[in-house]
Amino acid sequence: MARSPFTLAAAVTAAMPGAEVVGARALTANGDARFDSAVASLADGREVVLRAATDEETAGELAAESLALRALTAGAREMLPFDAPEYHGEVRVGEARALVTSLIRGFQVAEADIPAGPGAAEAIGAAIAGVHALPASVVRGAGLSERTPAEVRAEVRELVDRAAATGRVSARLTVRWREAVEADEIWHFESTVILGAAHAASFVFEDDELVGPQVVGVIGWHGLSIGDPATDLAWLSSAPDAADSVHLGYGRSALRSPDAALPIRARLLAELEFARWLVHGTKTHRADIVDDAAALLDALADGVRDEDLIPRARRTSDVDEAMSALDSVPAHAVPAADTSMHTDAYDPGEFYGADTRGYDIGASEPEDGAVDTATTAAQPRLFEPEDPDVEETAADDTAARGASADDDLATGAIDLPEPSMLIEDVAAHTEAQQHRAAEEEDAQRAARAAFQRWTNSSSE
Structure with a gap:
């Protein structure tokens, strides 16, 4: 009672x-x-x-x-x-x-009621990123558990094997999960501090009139540990509308390198909750739990029949992808490059003459043992600004280039954008900004509507 x-x-x-x-x-x-x-x-x-x-x-x-x-x-x-x-x-x-x-006062929202877009969903992603940014010493100092990527992967492999051994998991799901376990590329992540038991009710909101719903508190810390950051995003399988927005908010706030496989592992861990329930029922000899878990797994198998957990494009190794890309490049796709200097403002004779300021371009090399006193004295050096010949040459070159540009502009050789094109670009940019603002307002209204449905569900 x-x-x-x-x-x-x-x-x-x-x-x-x-x-x-x-x-x-x-x-x-x-x-x-x-x-x-x-x-x-x-x-x-x-x-x-x-x-x-x-x-x-x-x-x-x-x-x-x-x-x-x-x-x-x-x-x-x-x-x-x-x-x-x-x-x-x-x-x-x-x-x-x-x-x-x-007590942390505020509102909570059920998974199915979290709207997509800016607002509550992105605020949840930012809050999760805040947990993951905590230093590992917070967990280690308290003696809480820590798992490396290899240990996380080994635990998942063991769970899949134990669930398959019950005989109540379809072959489709078993193959799907084992393919994910063996896909090395999705297990290259950095372990972080994780909440460990995150779900929609973990986040307490307040509504900000200017920026929309904001997470003001997080509750339910009993799973605090170091492990796979995907663990705190696995619950998003129950919030399909908001999942992409939560991941977007997380990515914008995360302080670590992007993890492209994060959504894949999060989905895998979510599916394995059914397997965990099945294993629990088997271990405790609860036939009712086993039957319930088996029914859930059958429904899951039907739901993912035409959906790959790991996109096929990711299953090819980086080397194979690179070789395939090279094979698709035509043999003569890249023309030979001419590295010679093309400019009408460059006259070697003006820079390197037969005098003591440069090498004699036309001079022959001395025979072995002979010393050419002229060329010995003529050491190459950088031209100095005070050299009047150089200043005159530079001025002539600048004038020539300016005249050439004026001629090109007069003859239409230089293409300038039409004013109408600039106006169209500005209009398109303005329209995009207005569309973004409308989306944010819609998301805030949806979030507030969700709060109104849950005003009796504060964290009290």
């Missing part, structure tokens, strides 16, 4: 000695019936959340989140572009473990 908010609020004083609770209410979001939750109002104006575990799994999550929130030092929190809950203490509610944290 669920505990009442007043019962839970009374336990806050045990976790926060000296705190005076003056009110309590139910937590209306992010509870998903897995925790007994309540919001307690304190005499100093603060509001805190108390969540009590209902089974061993939720108790483990609370323990992990306790470690993660304490790992987020003041310095780490300053690096985040949003707020994270603050750890206030732990307490026992009966036999159950309970965690007390600060």
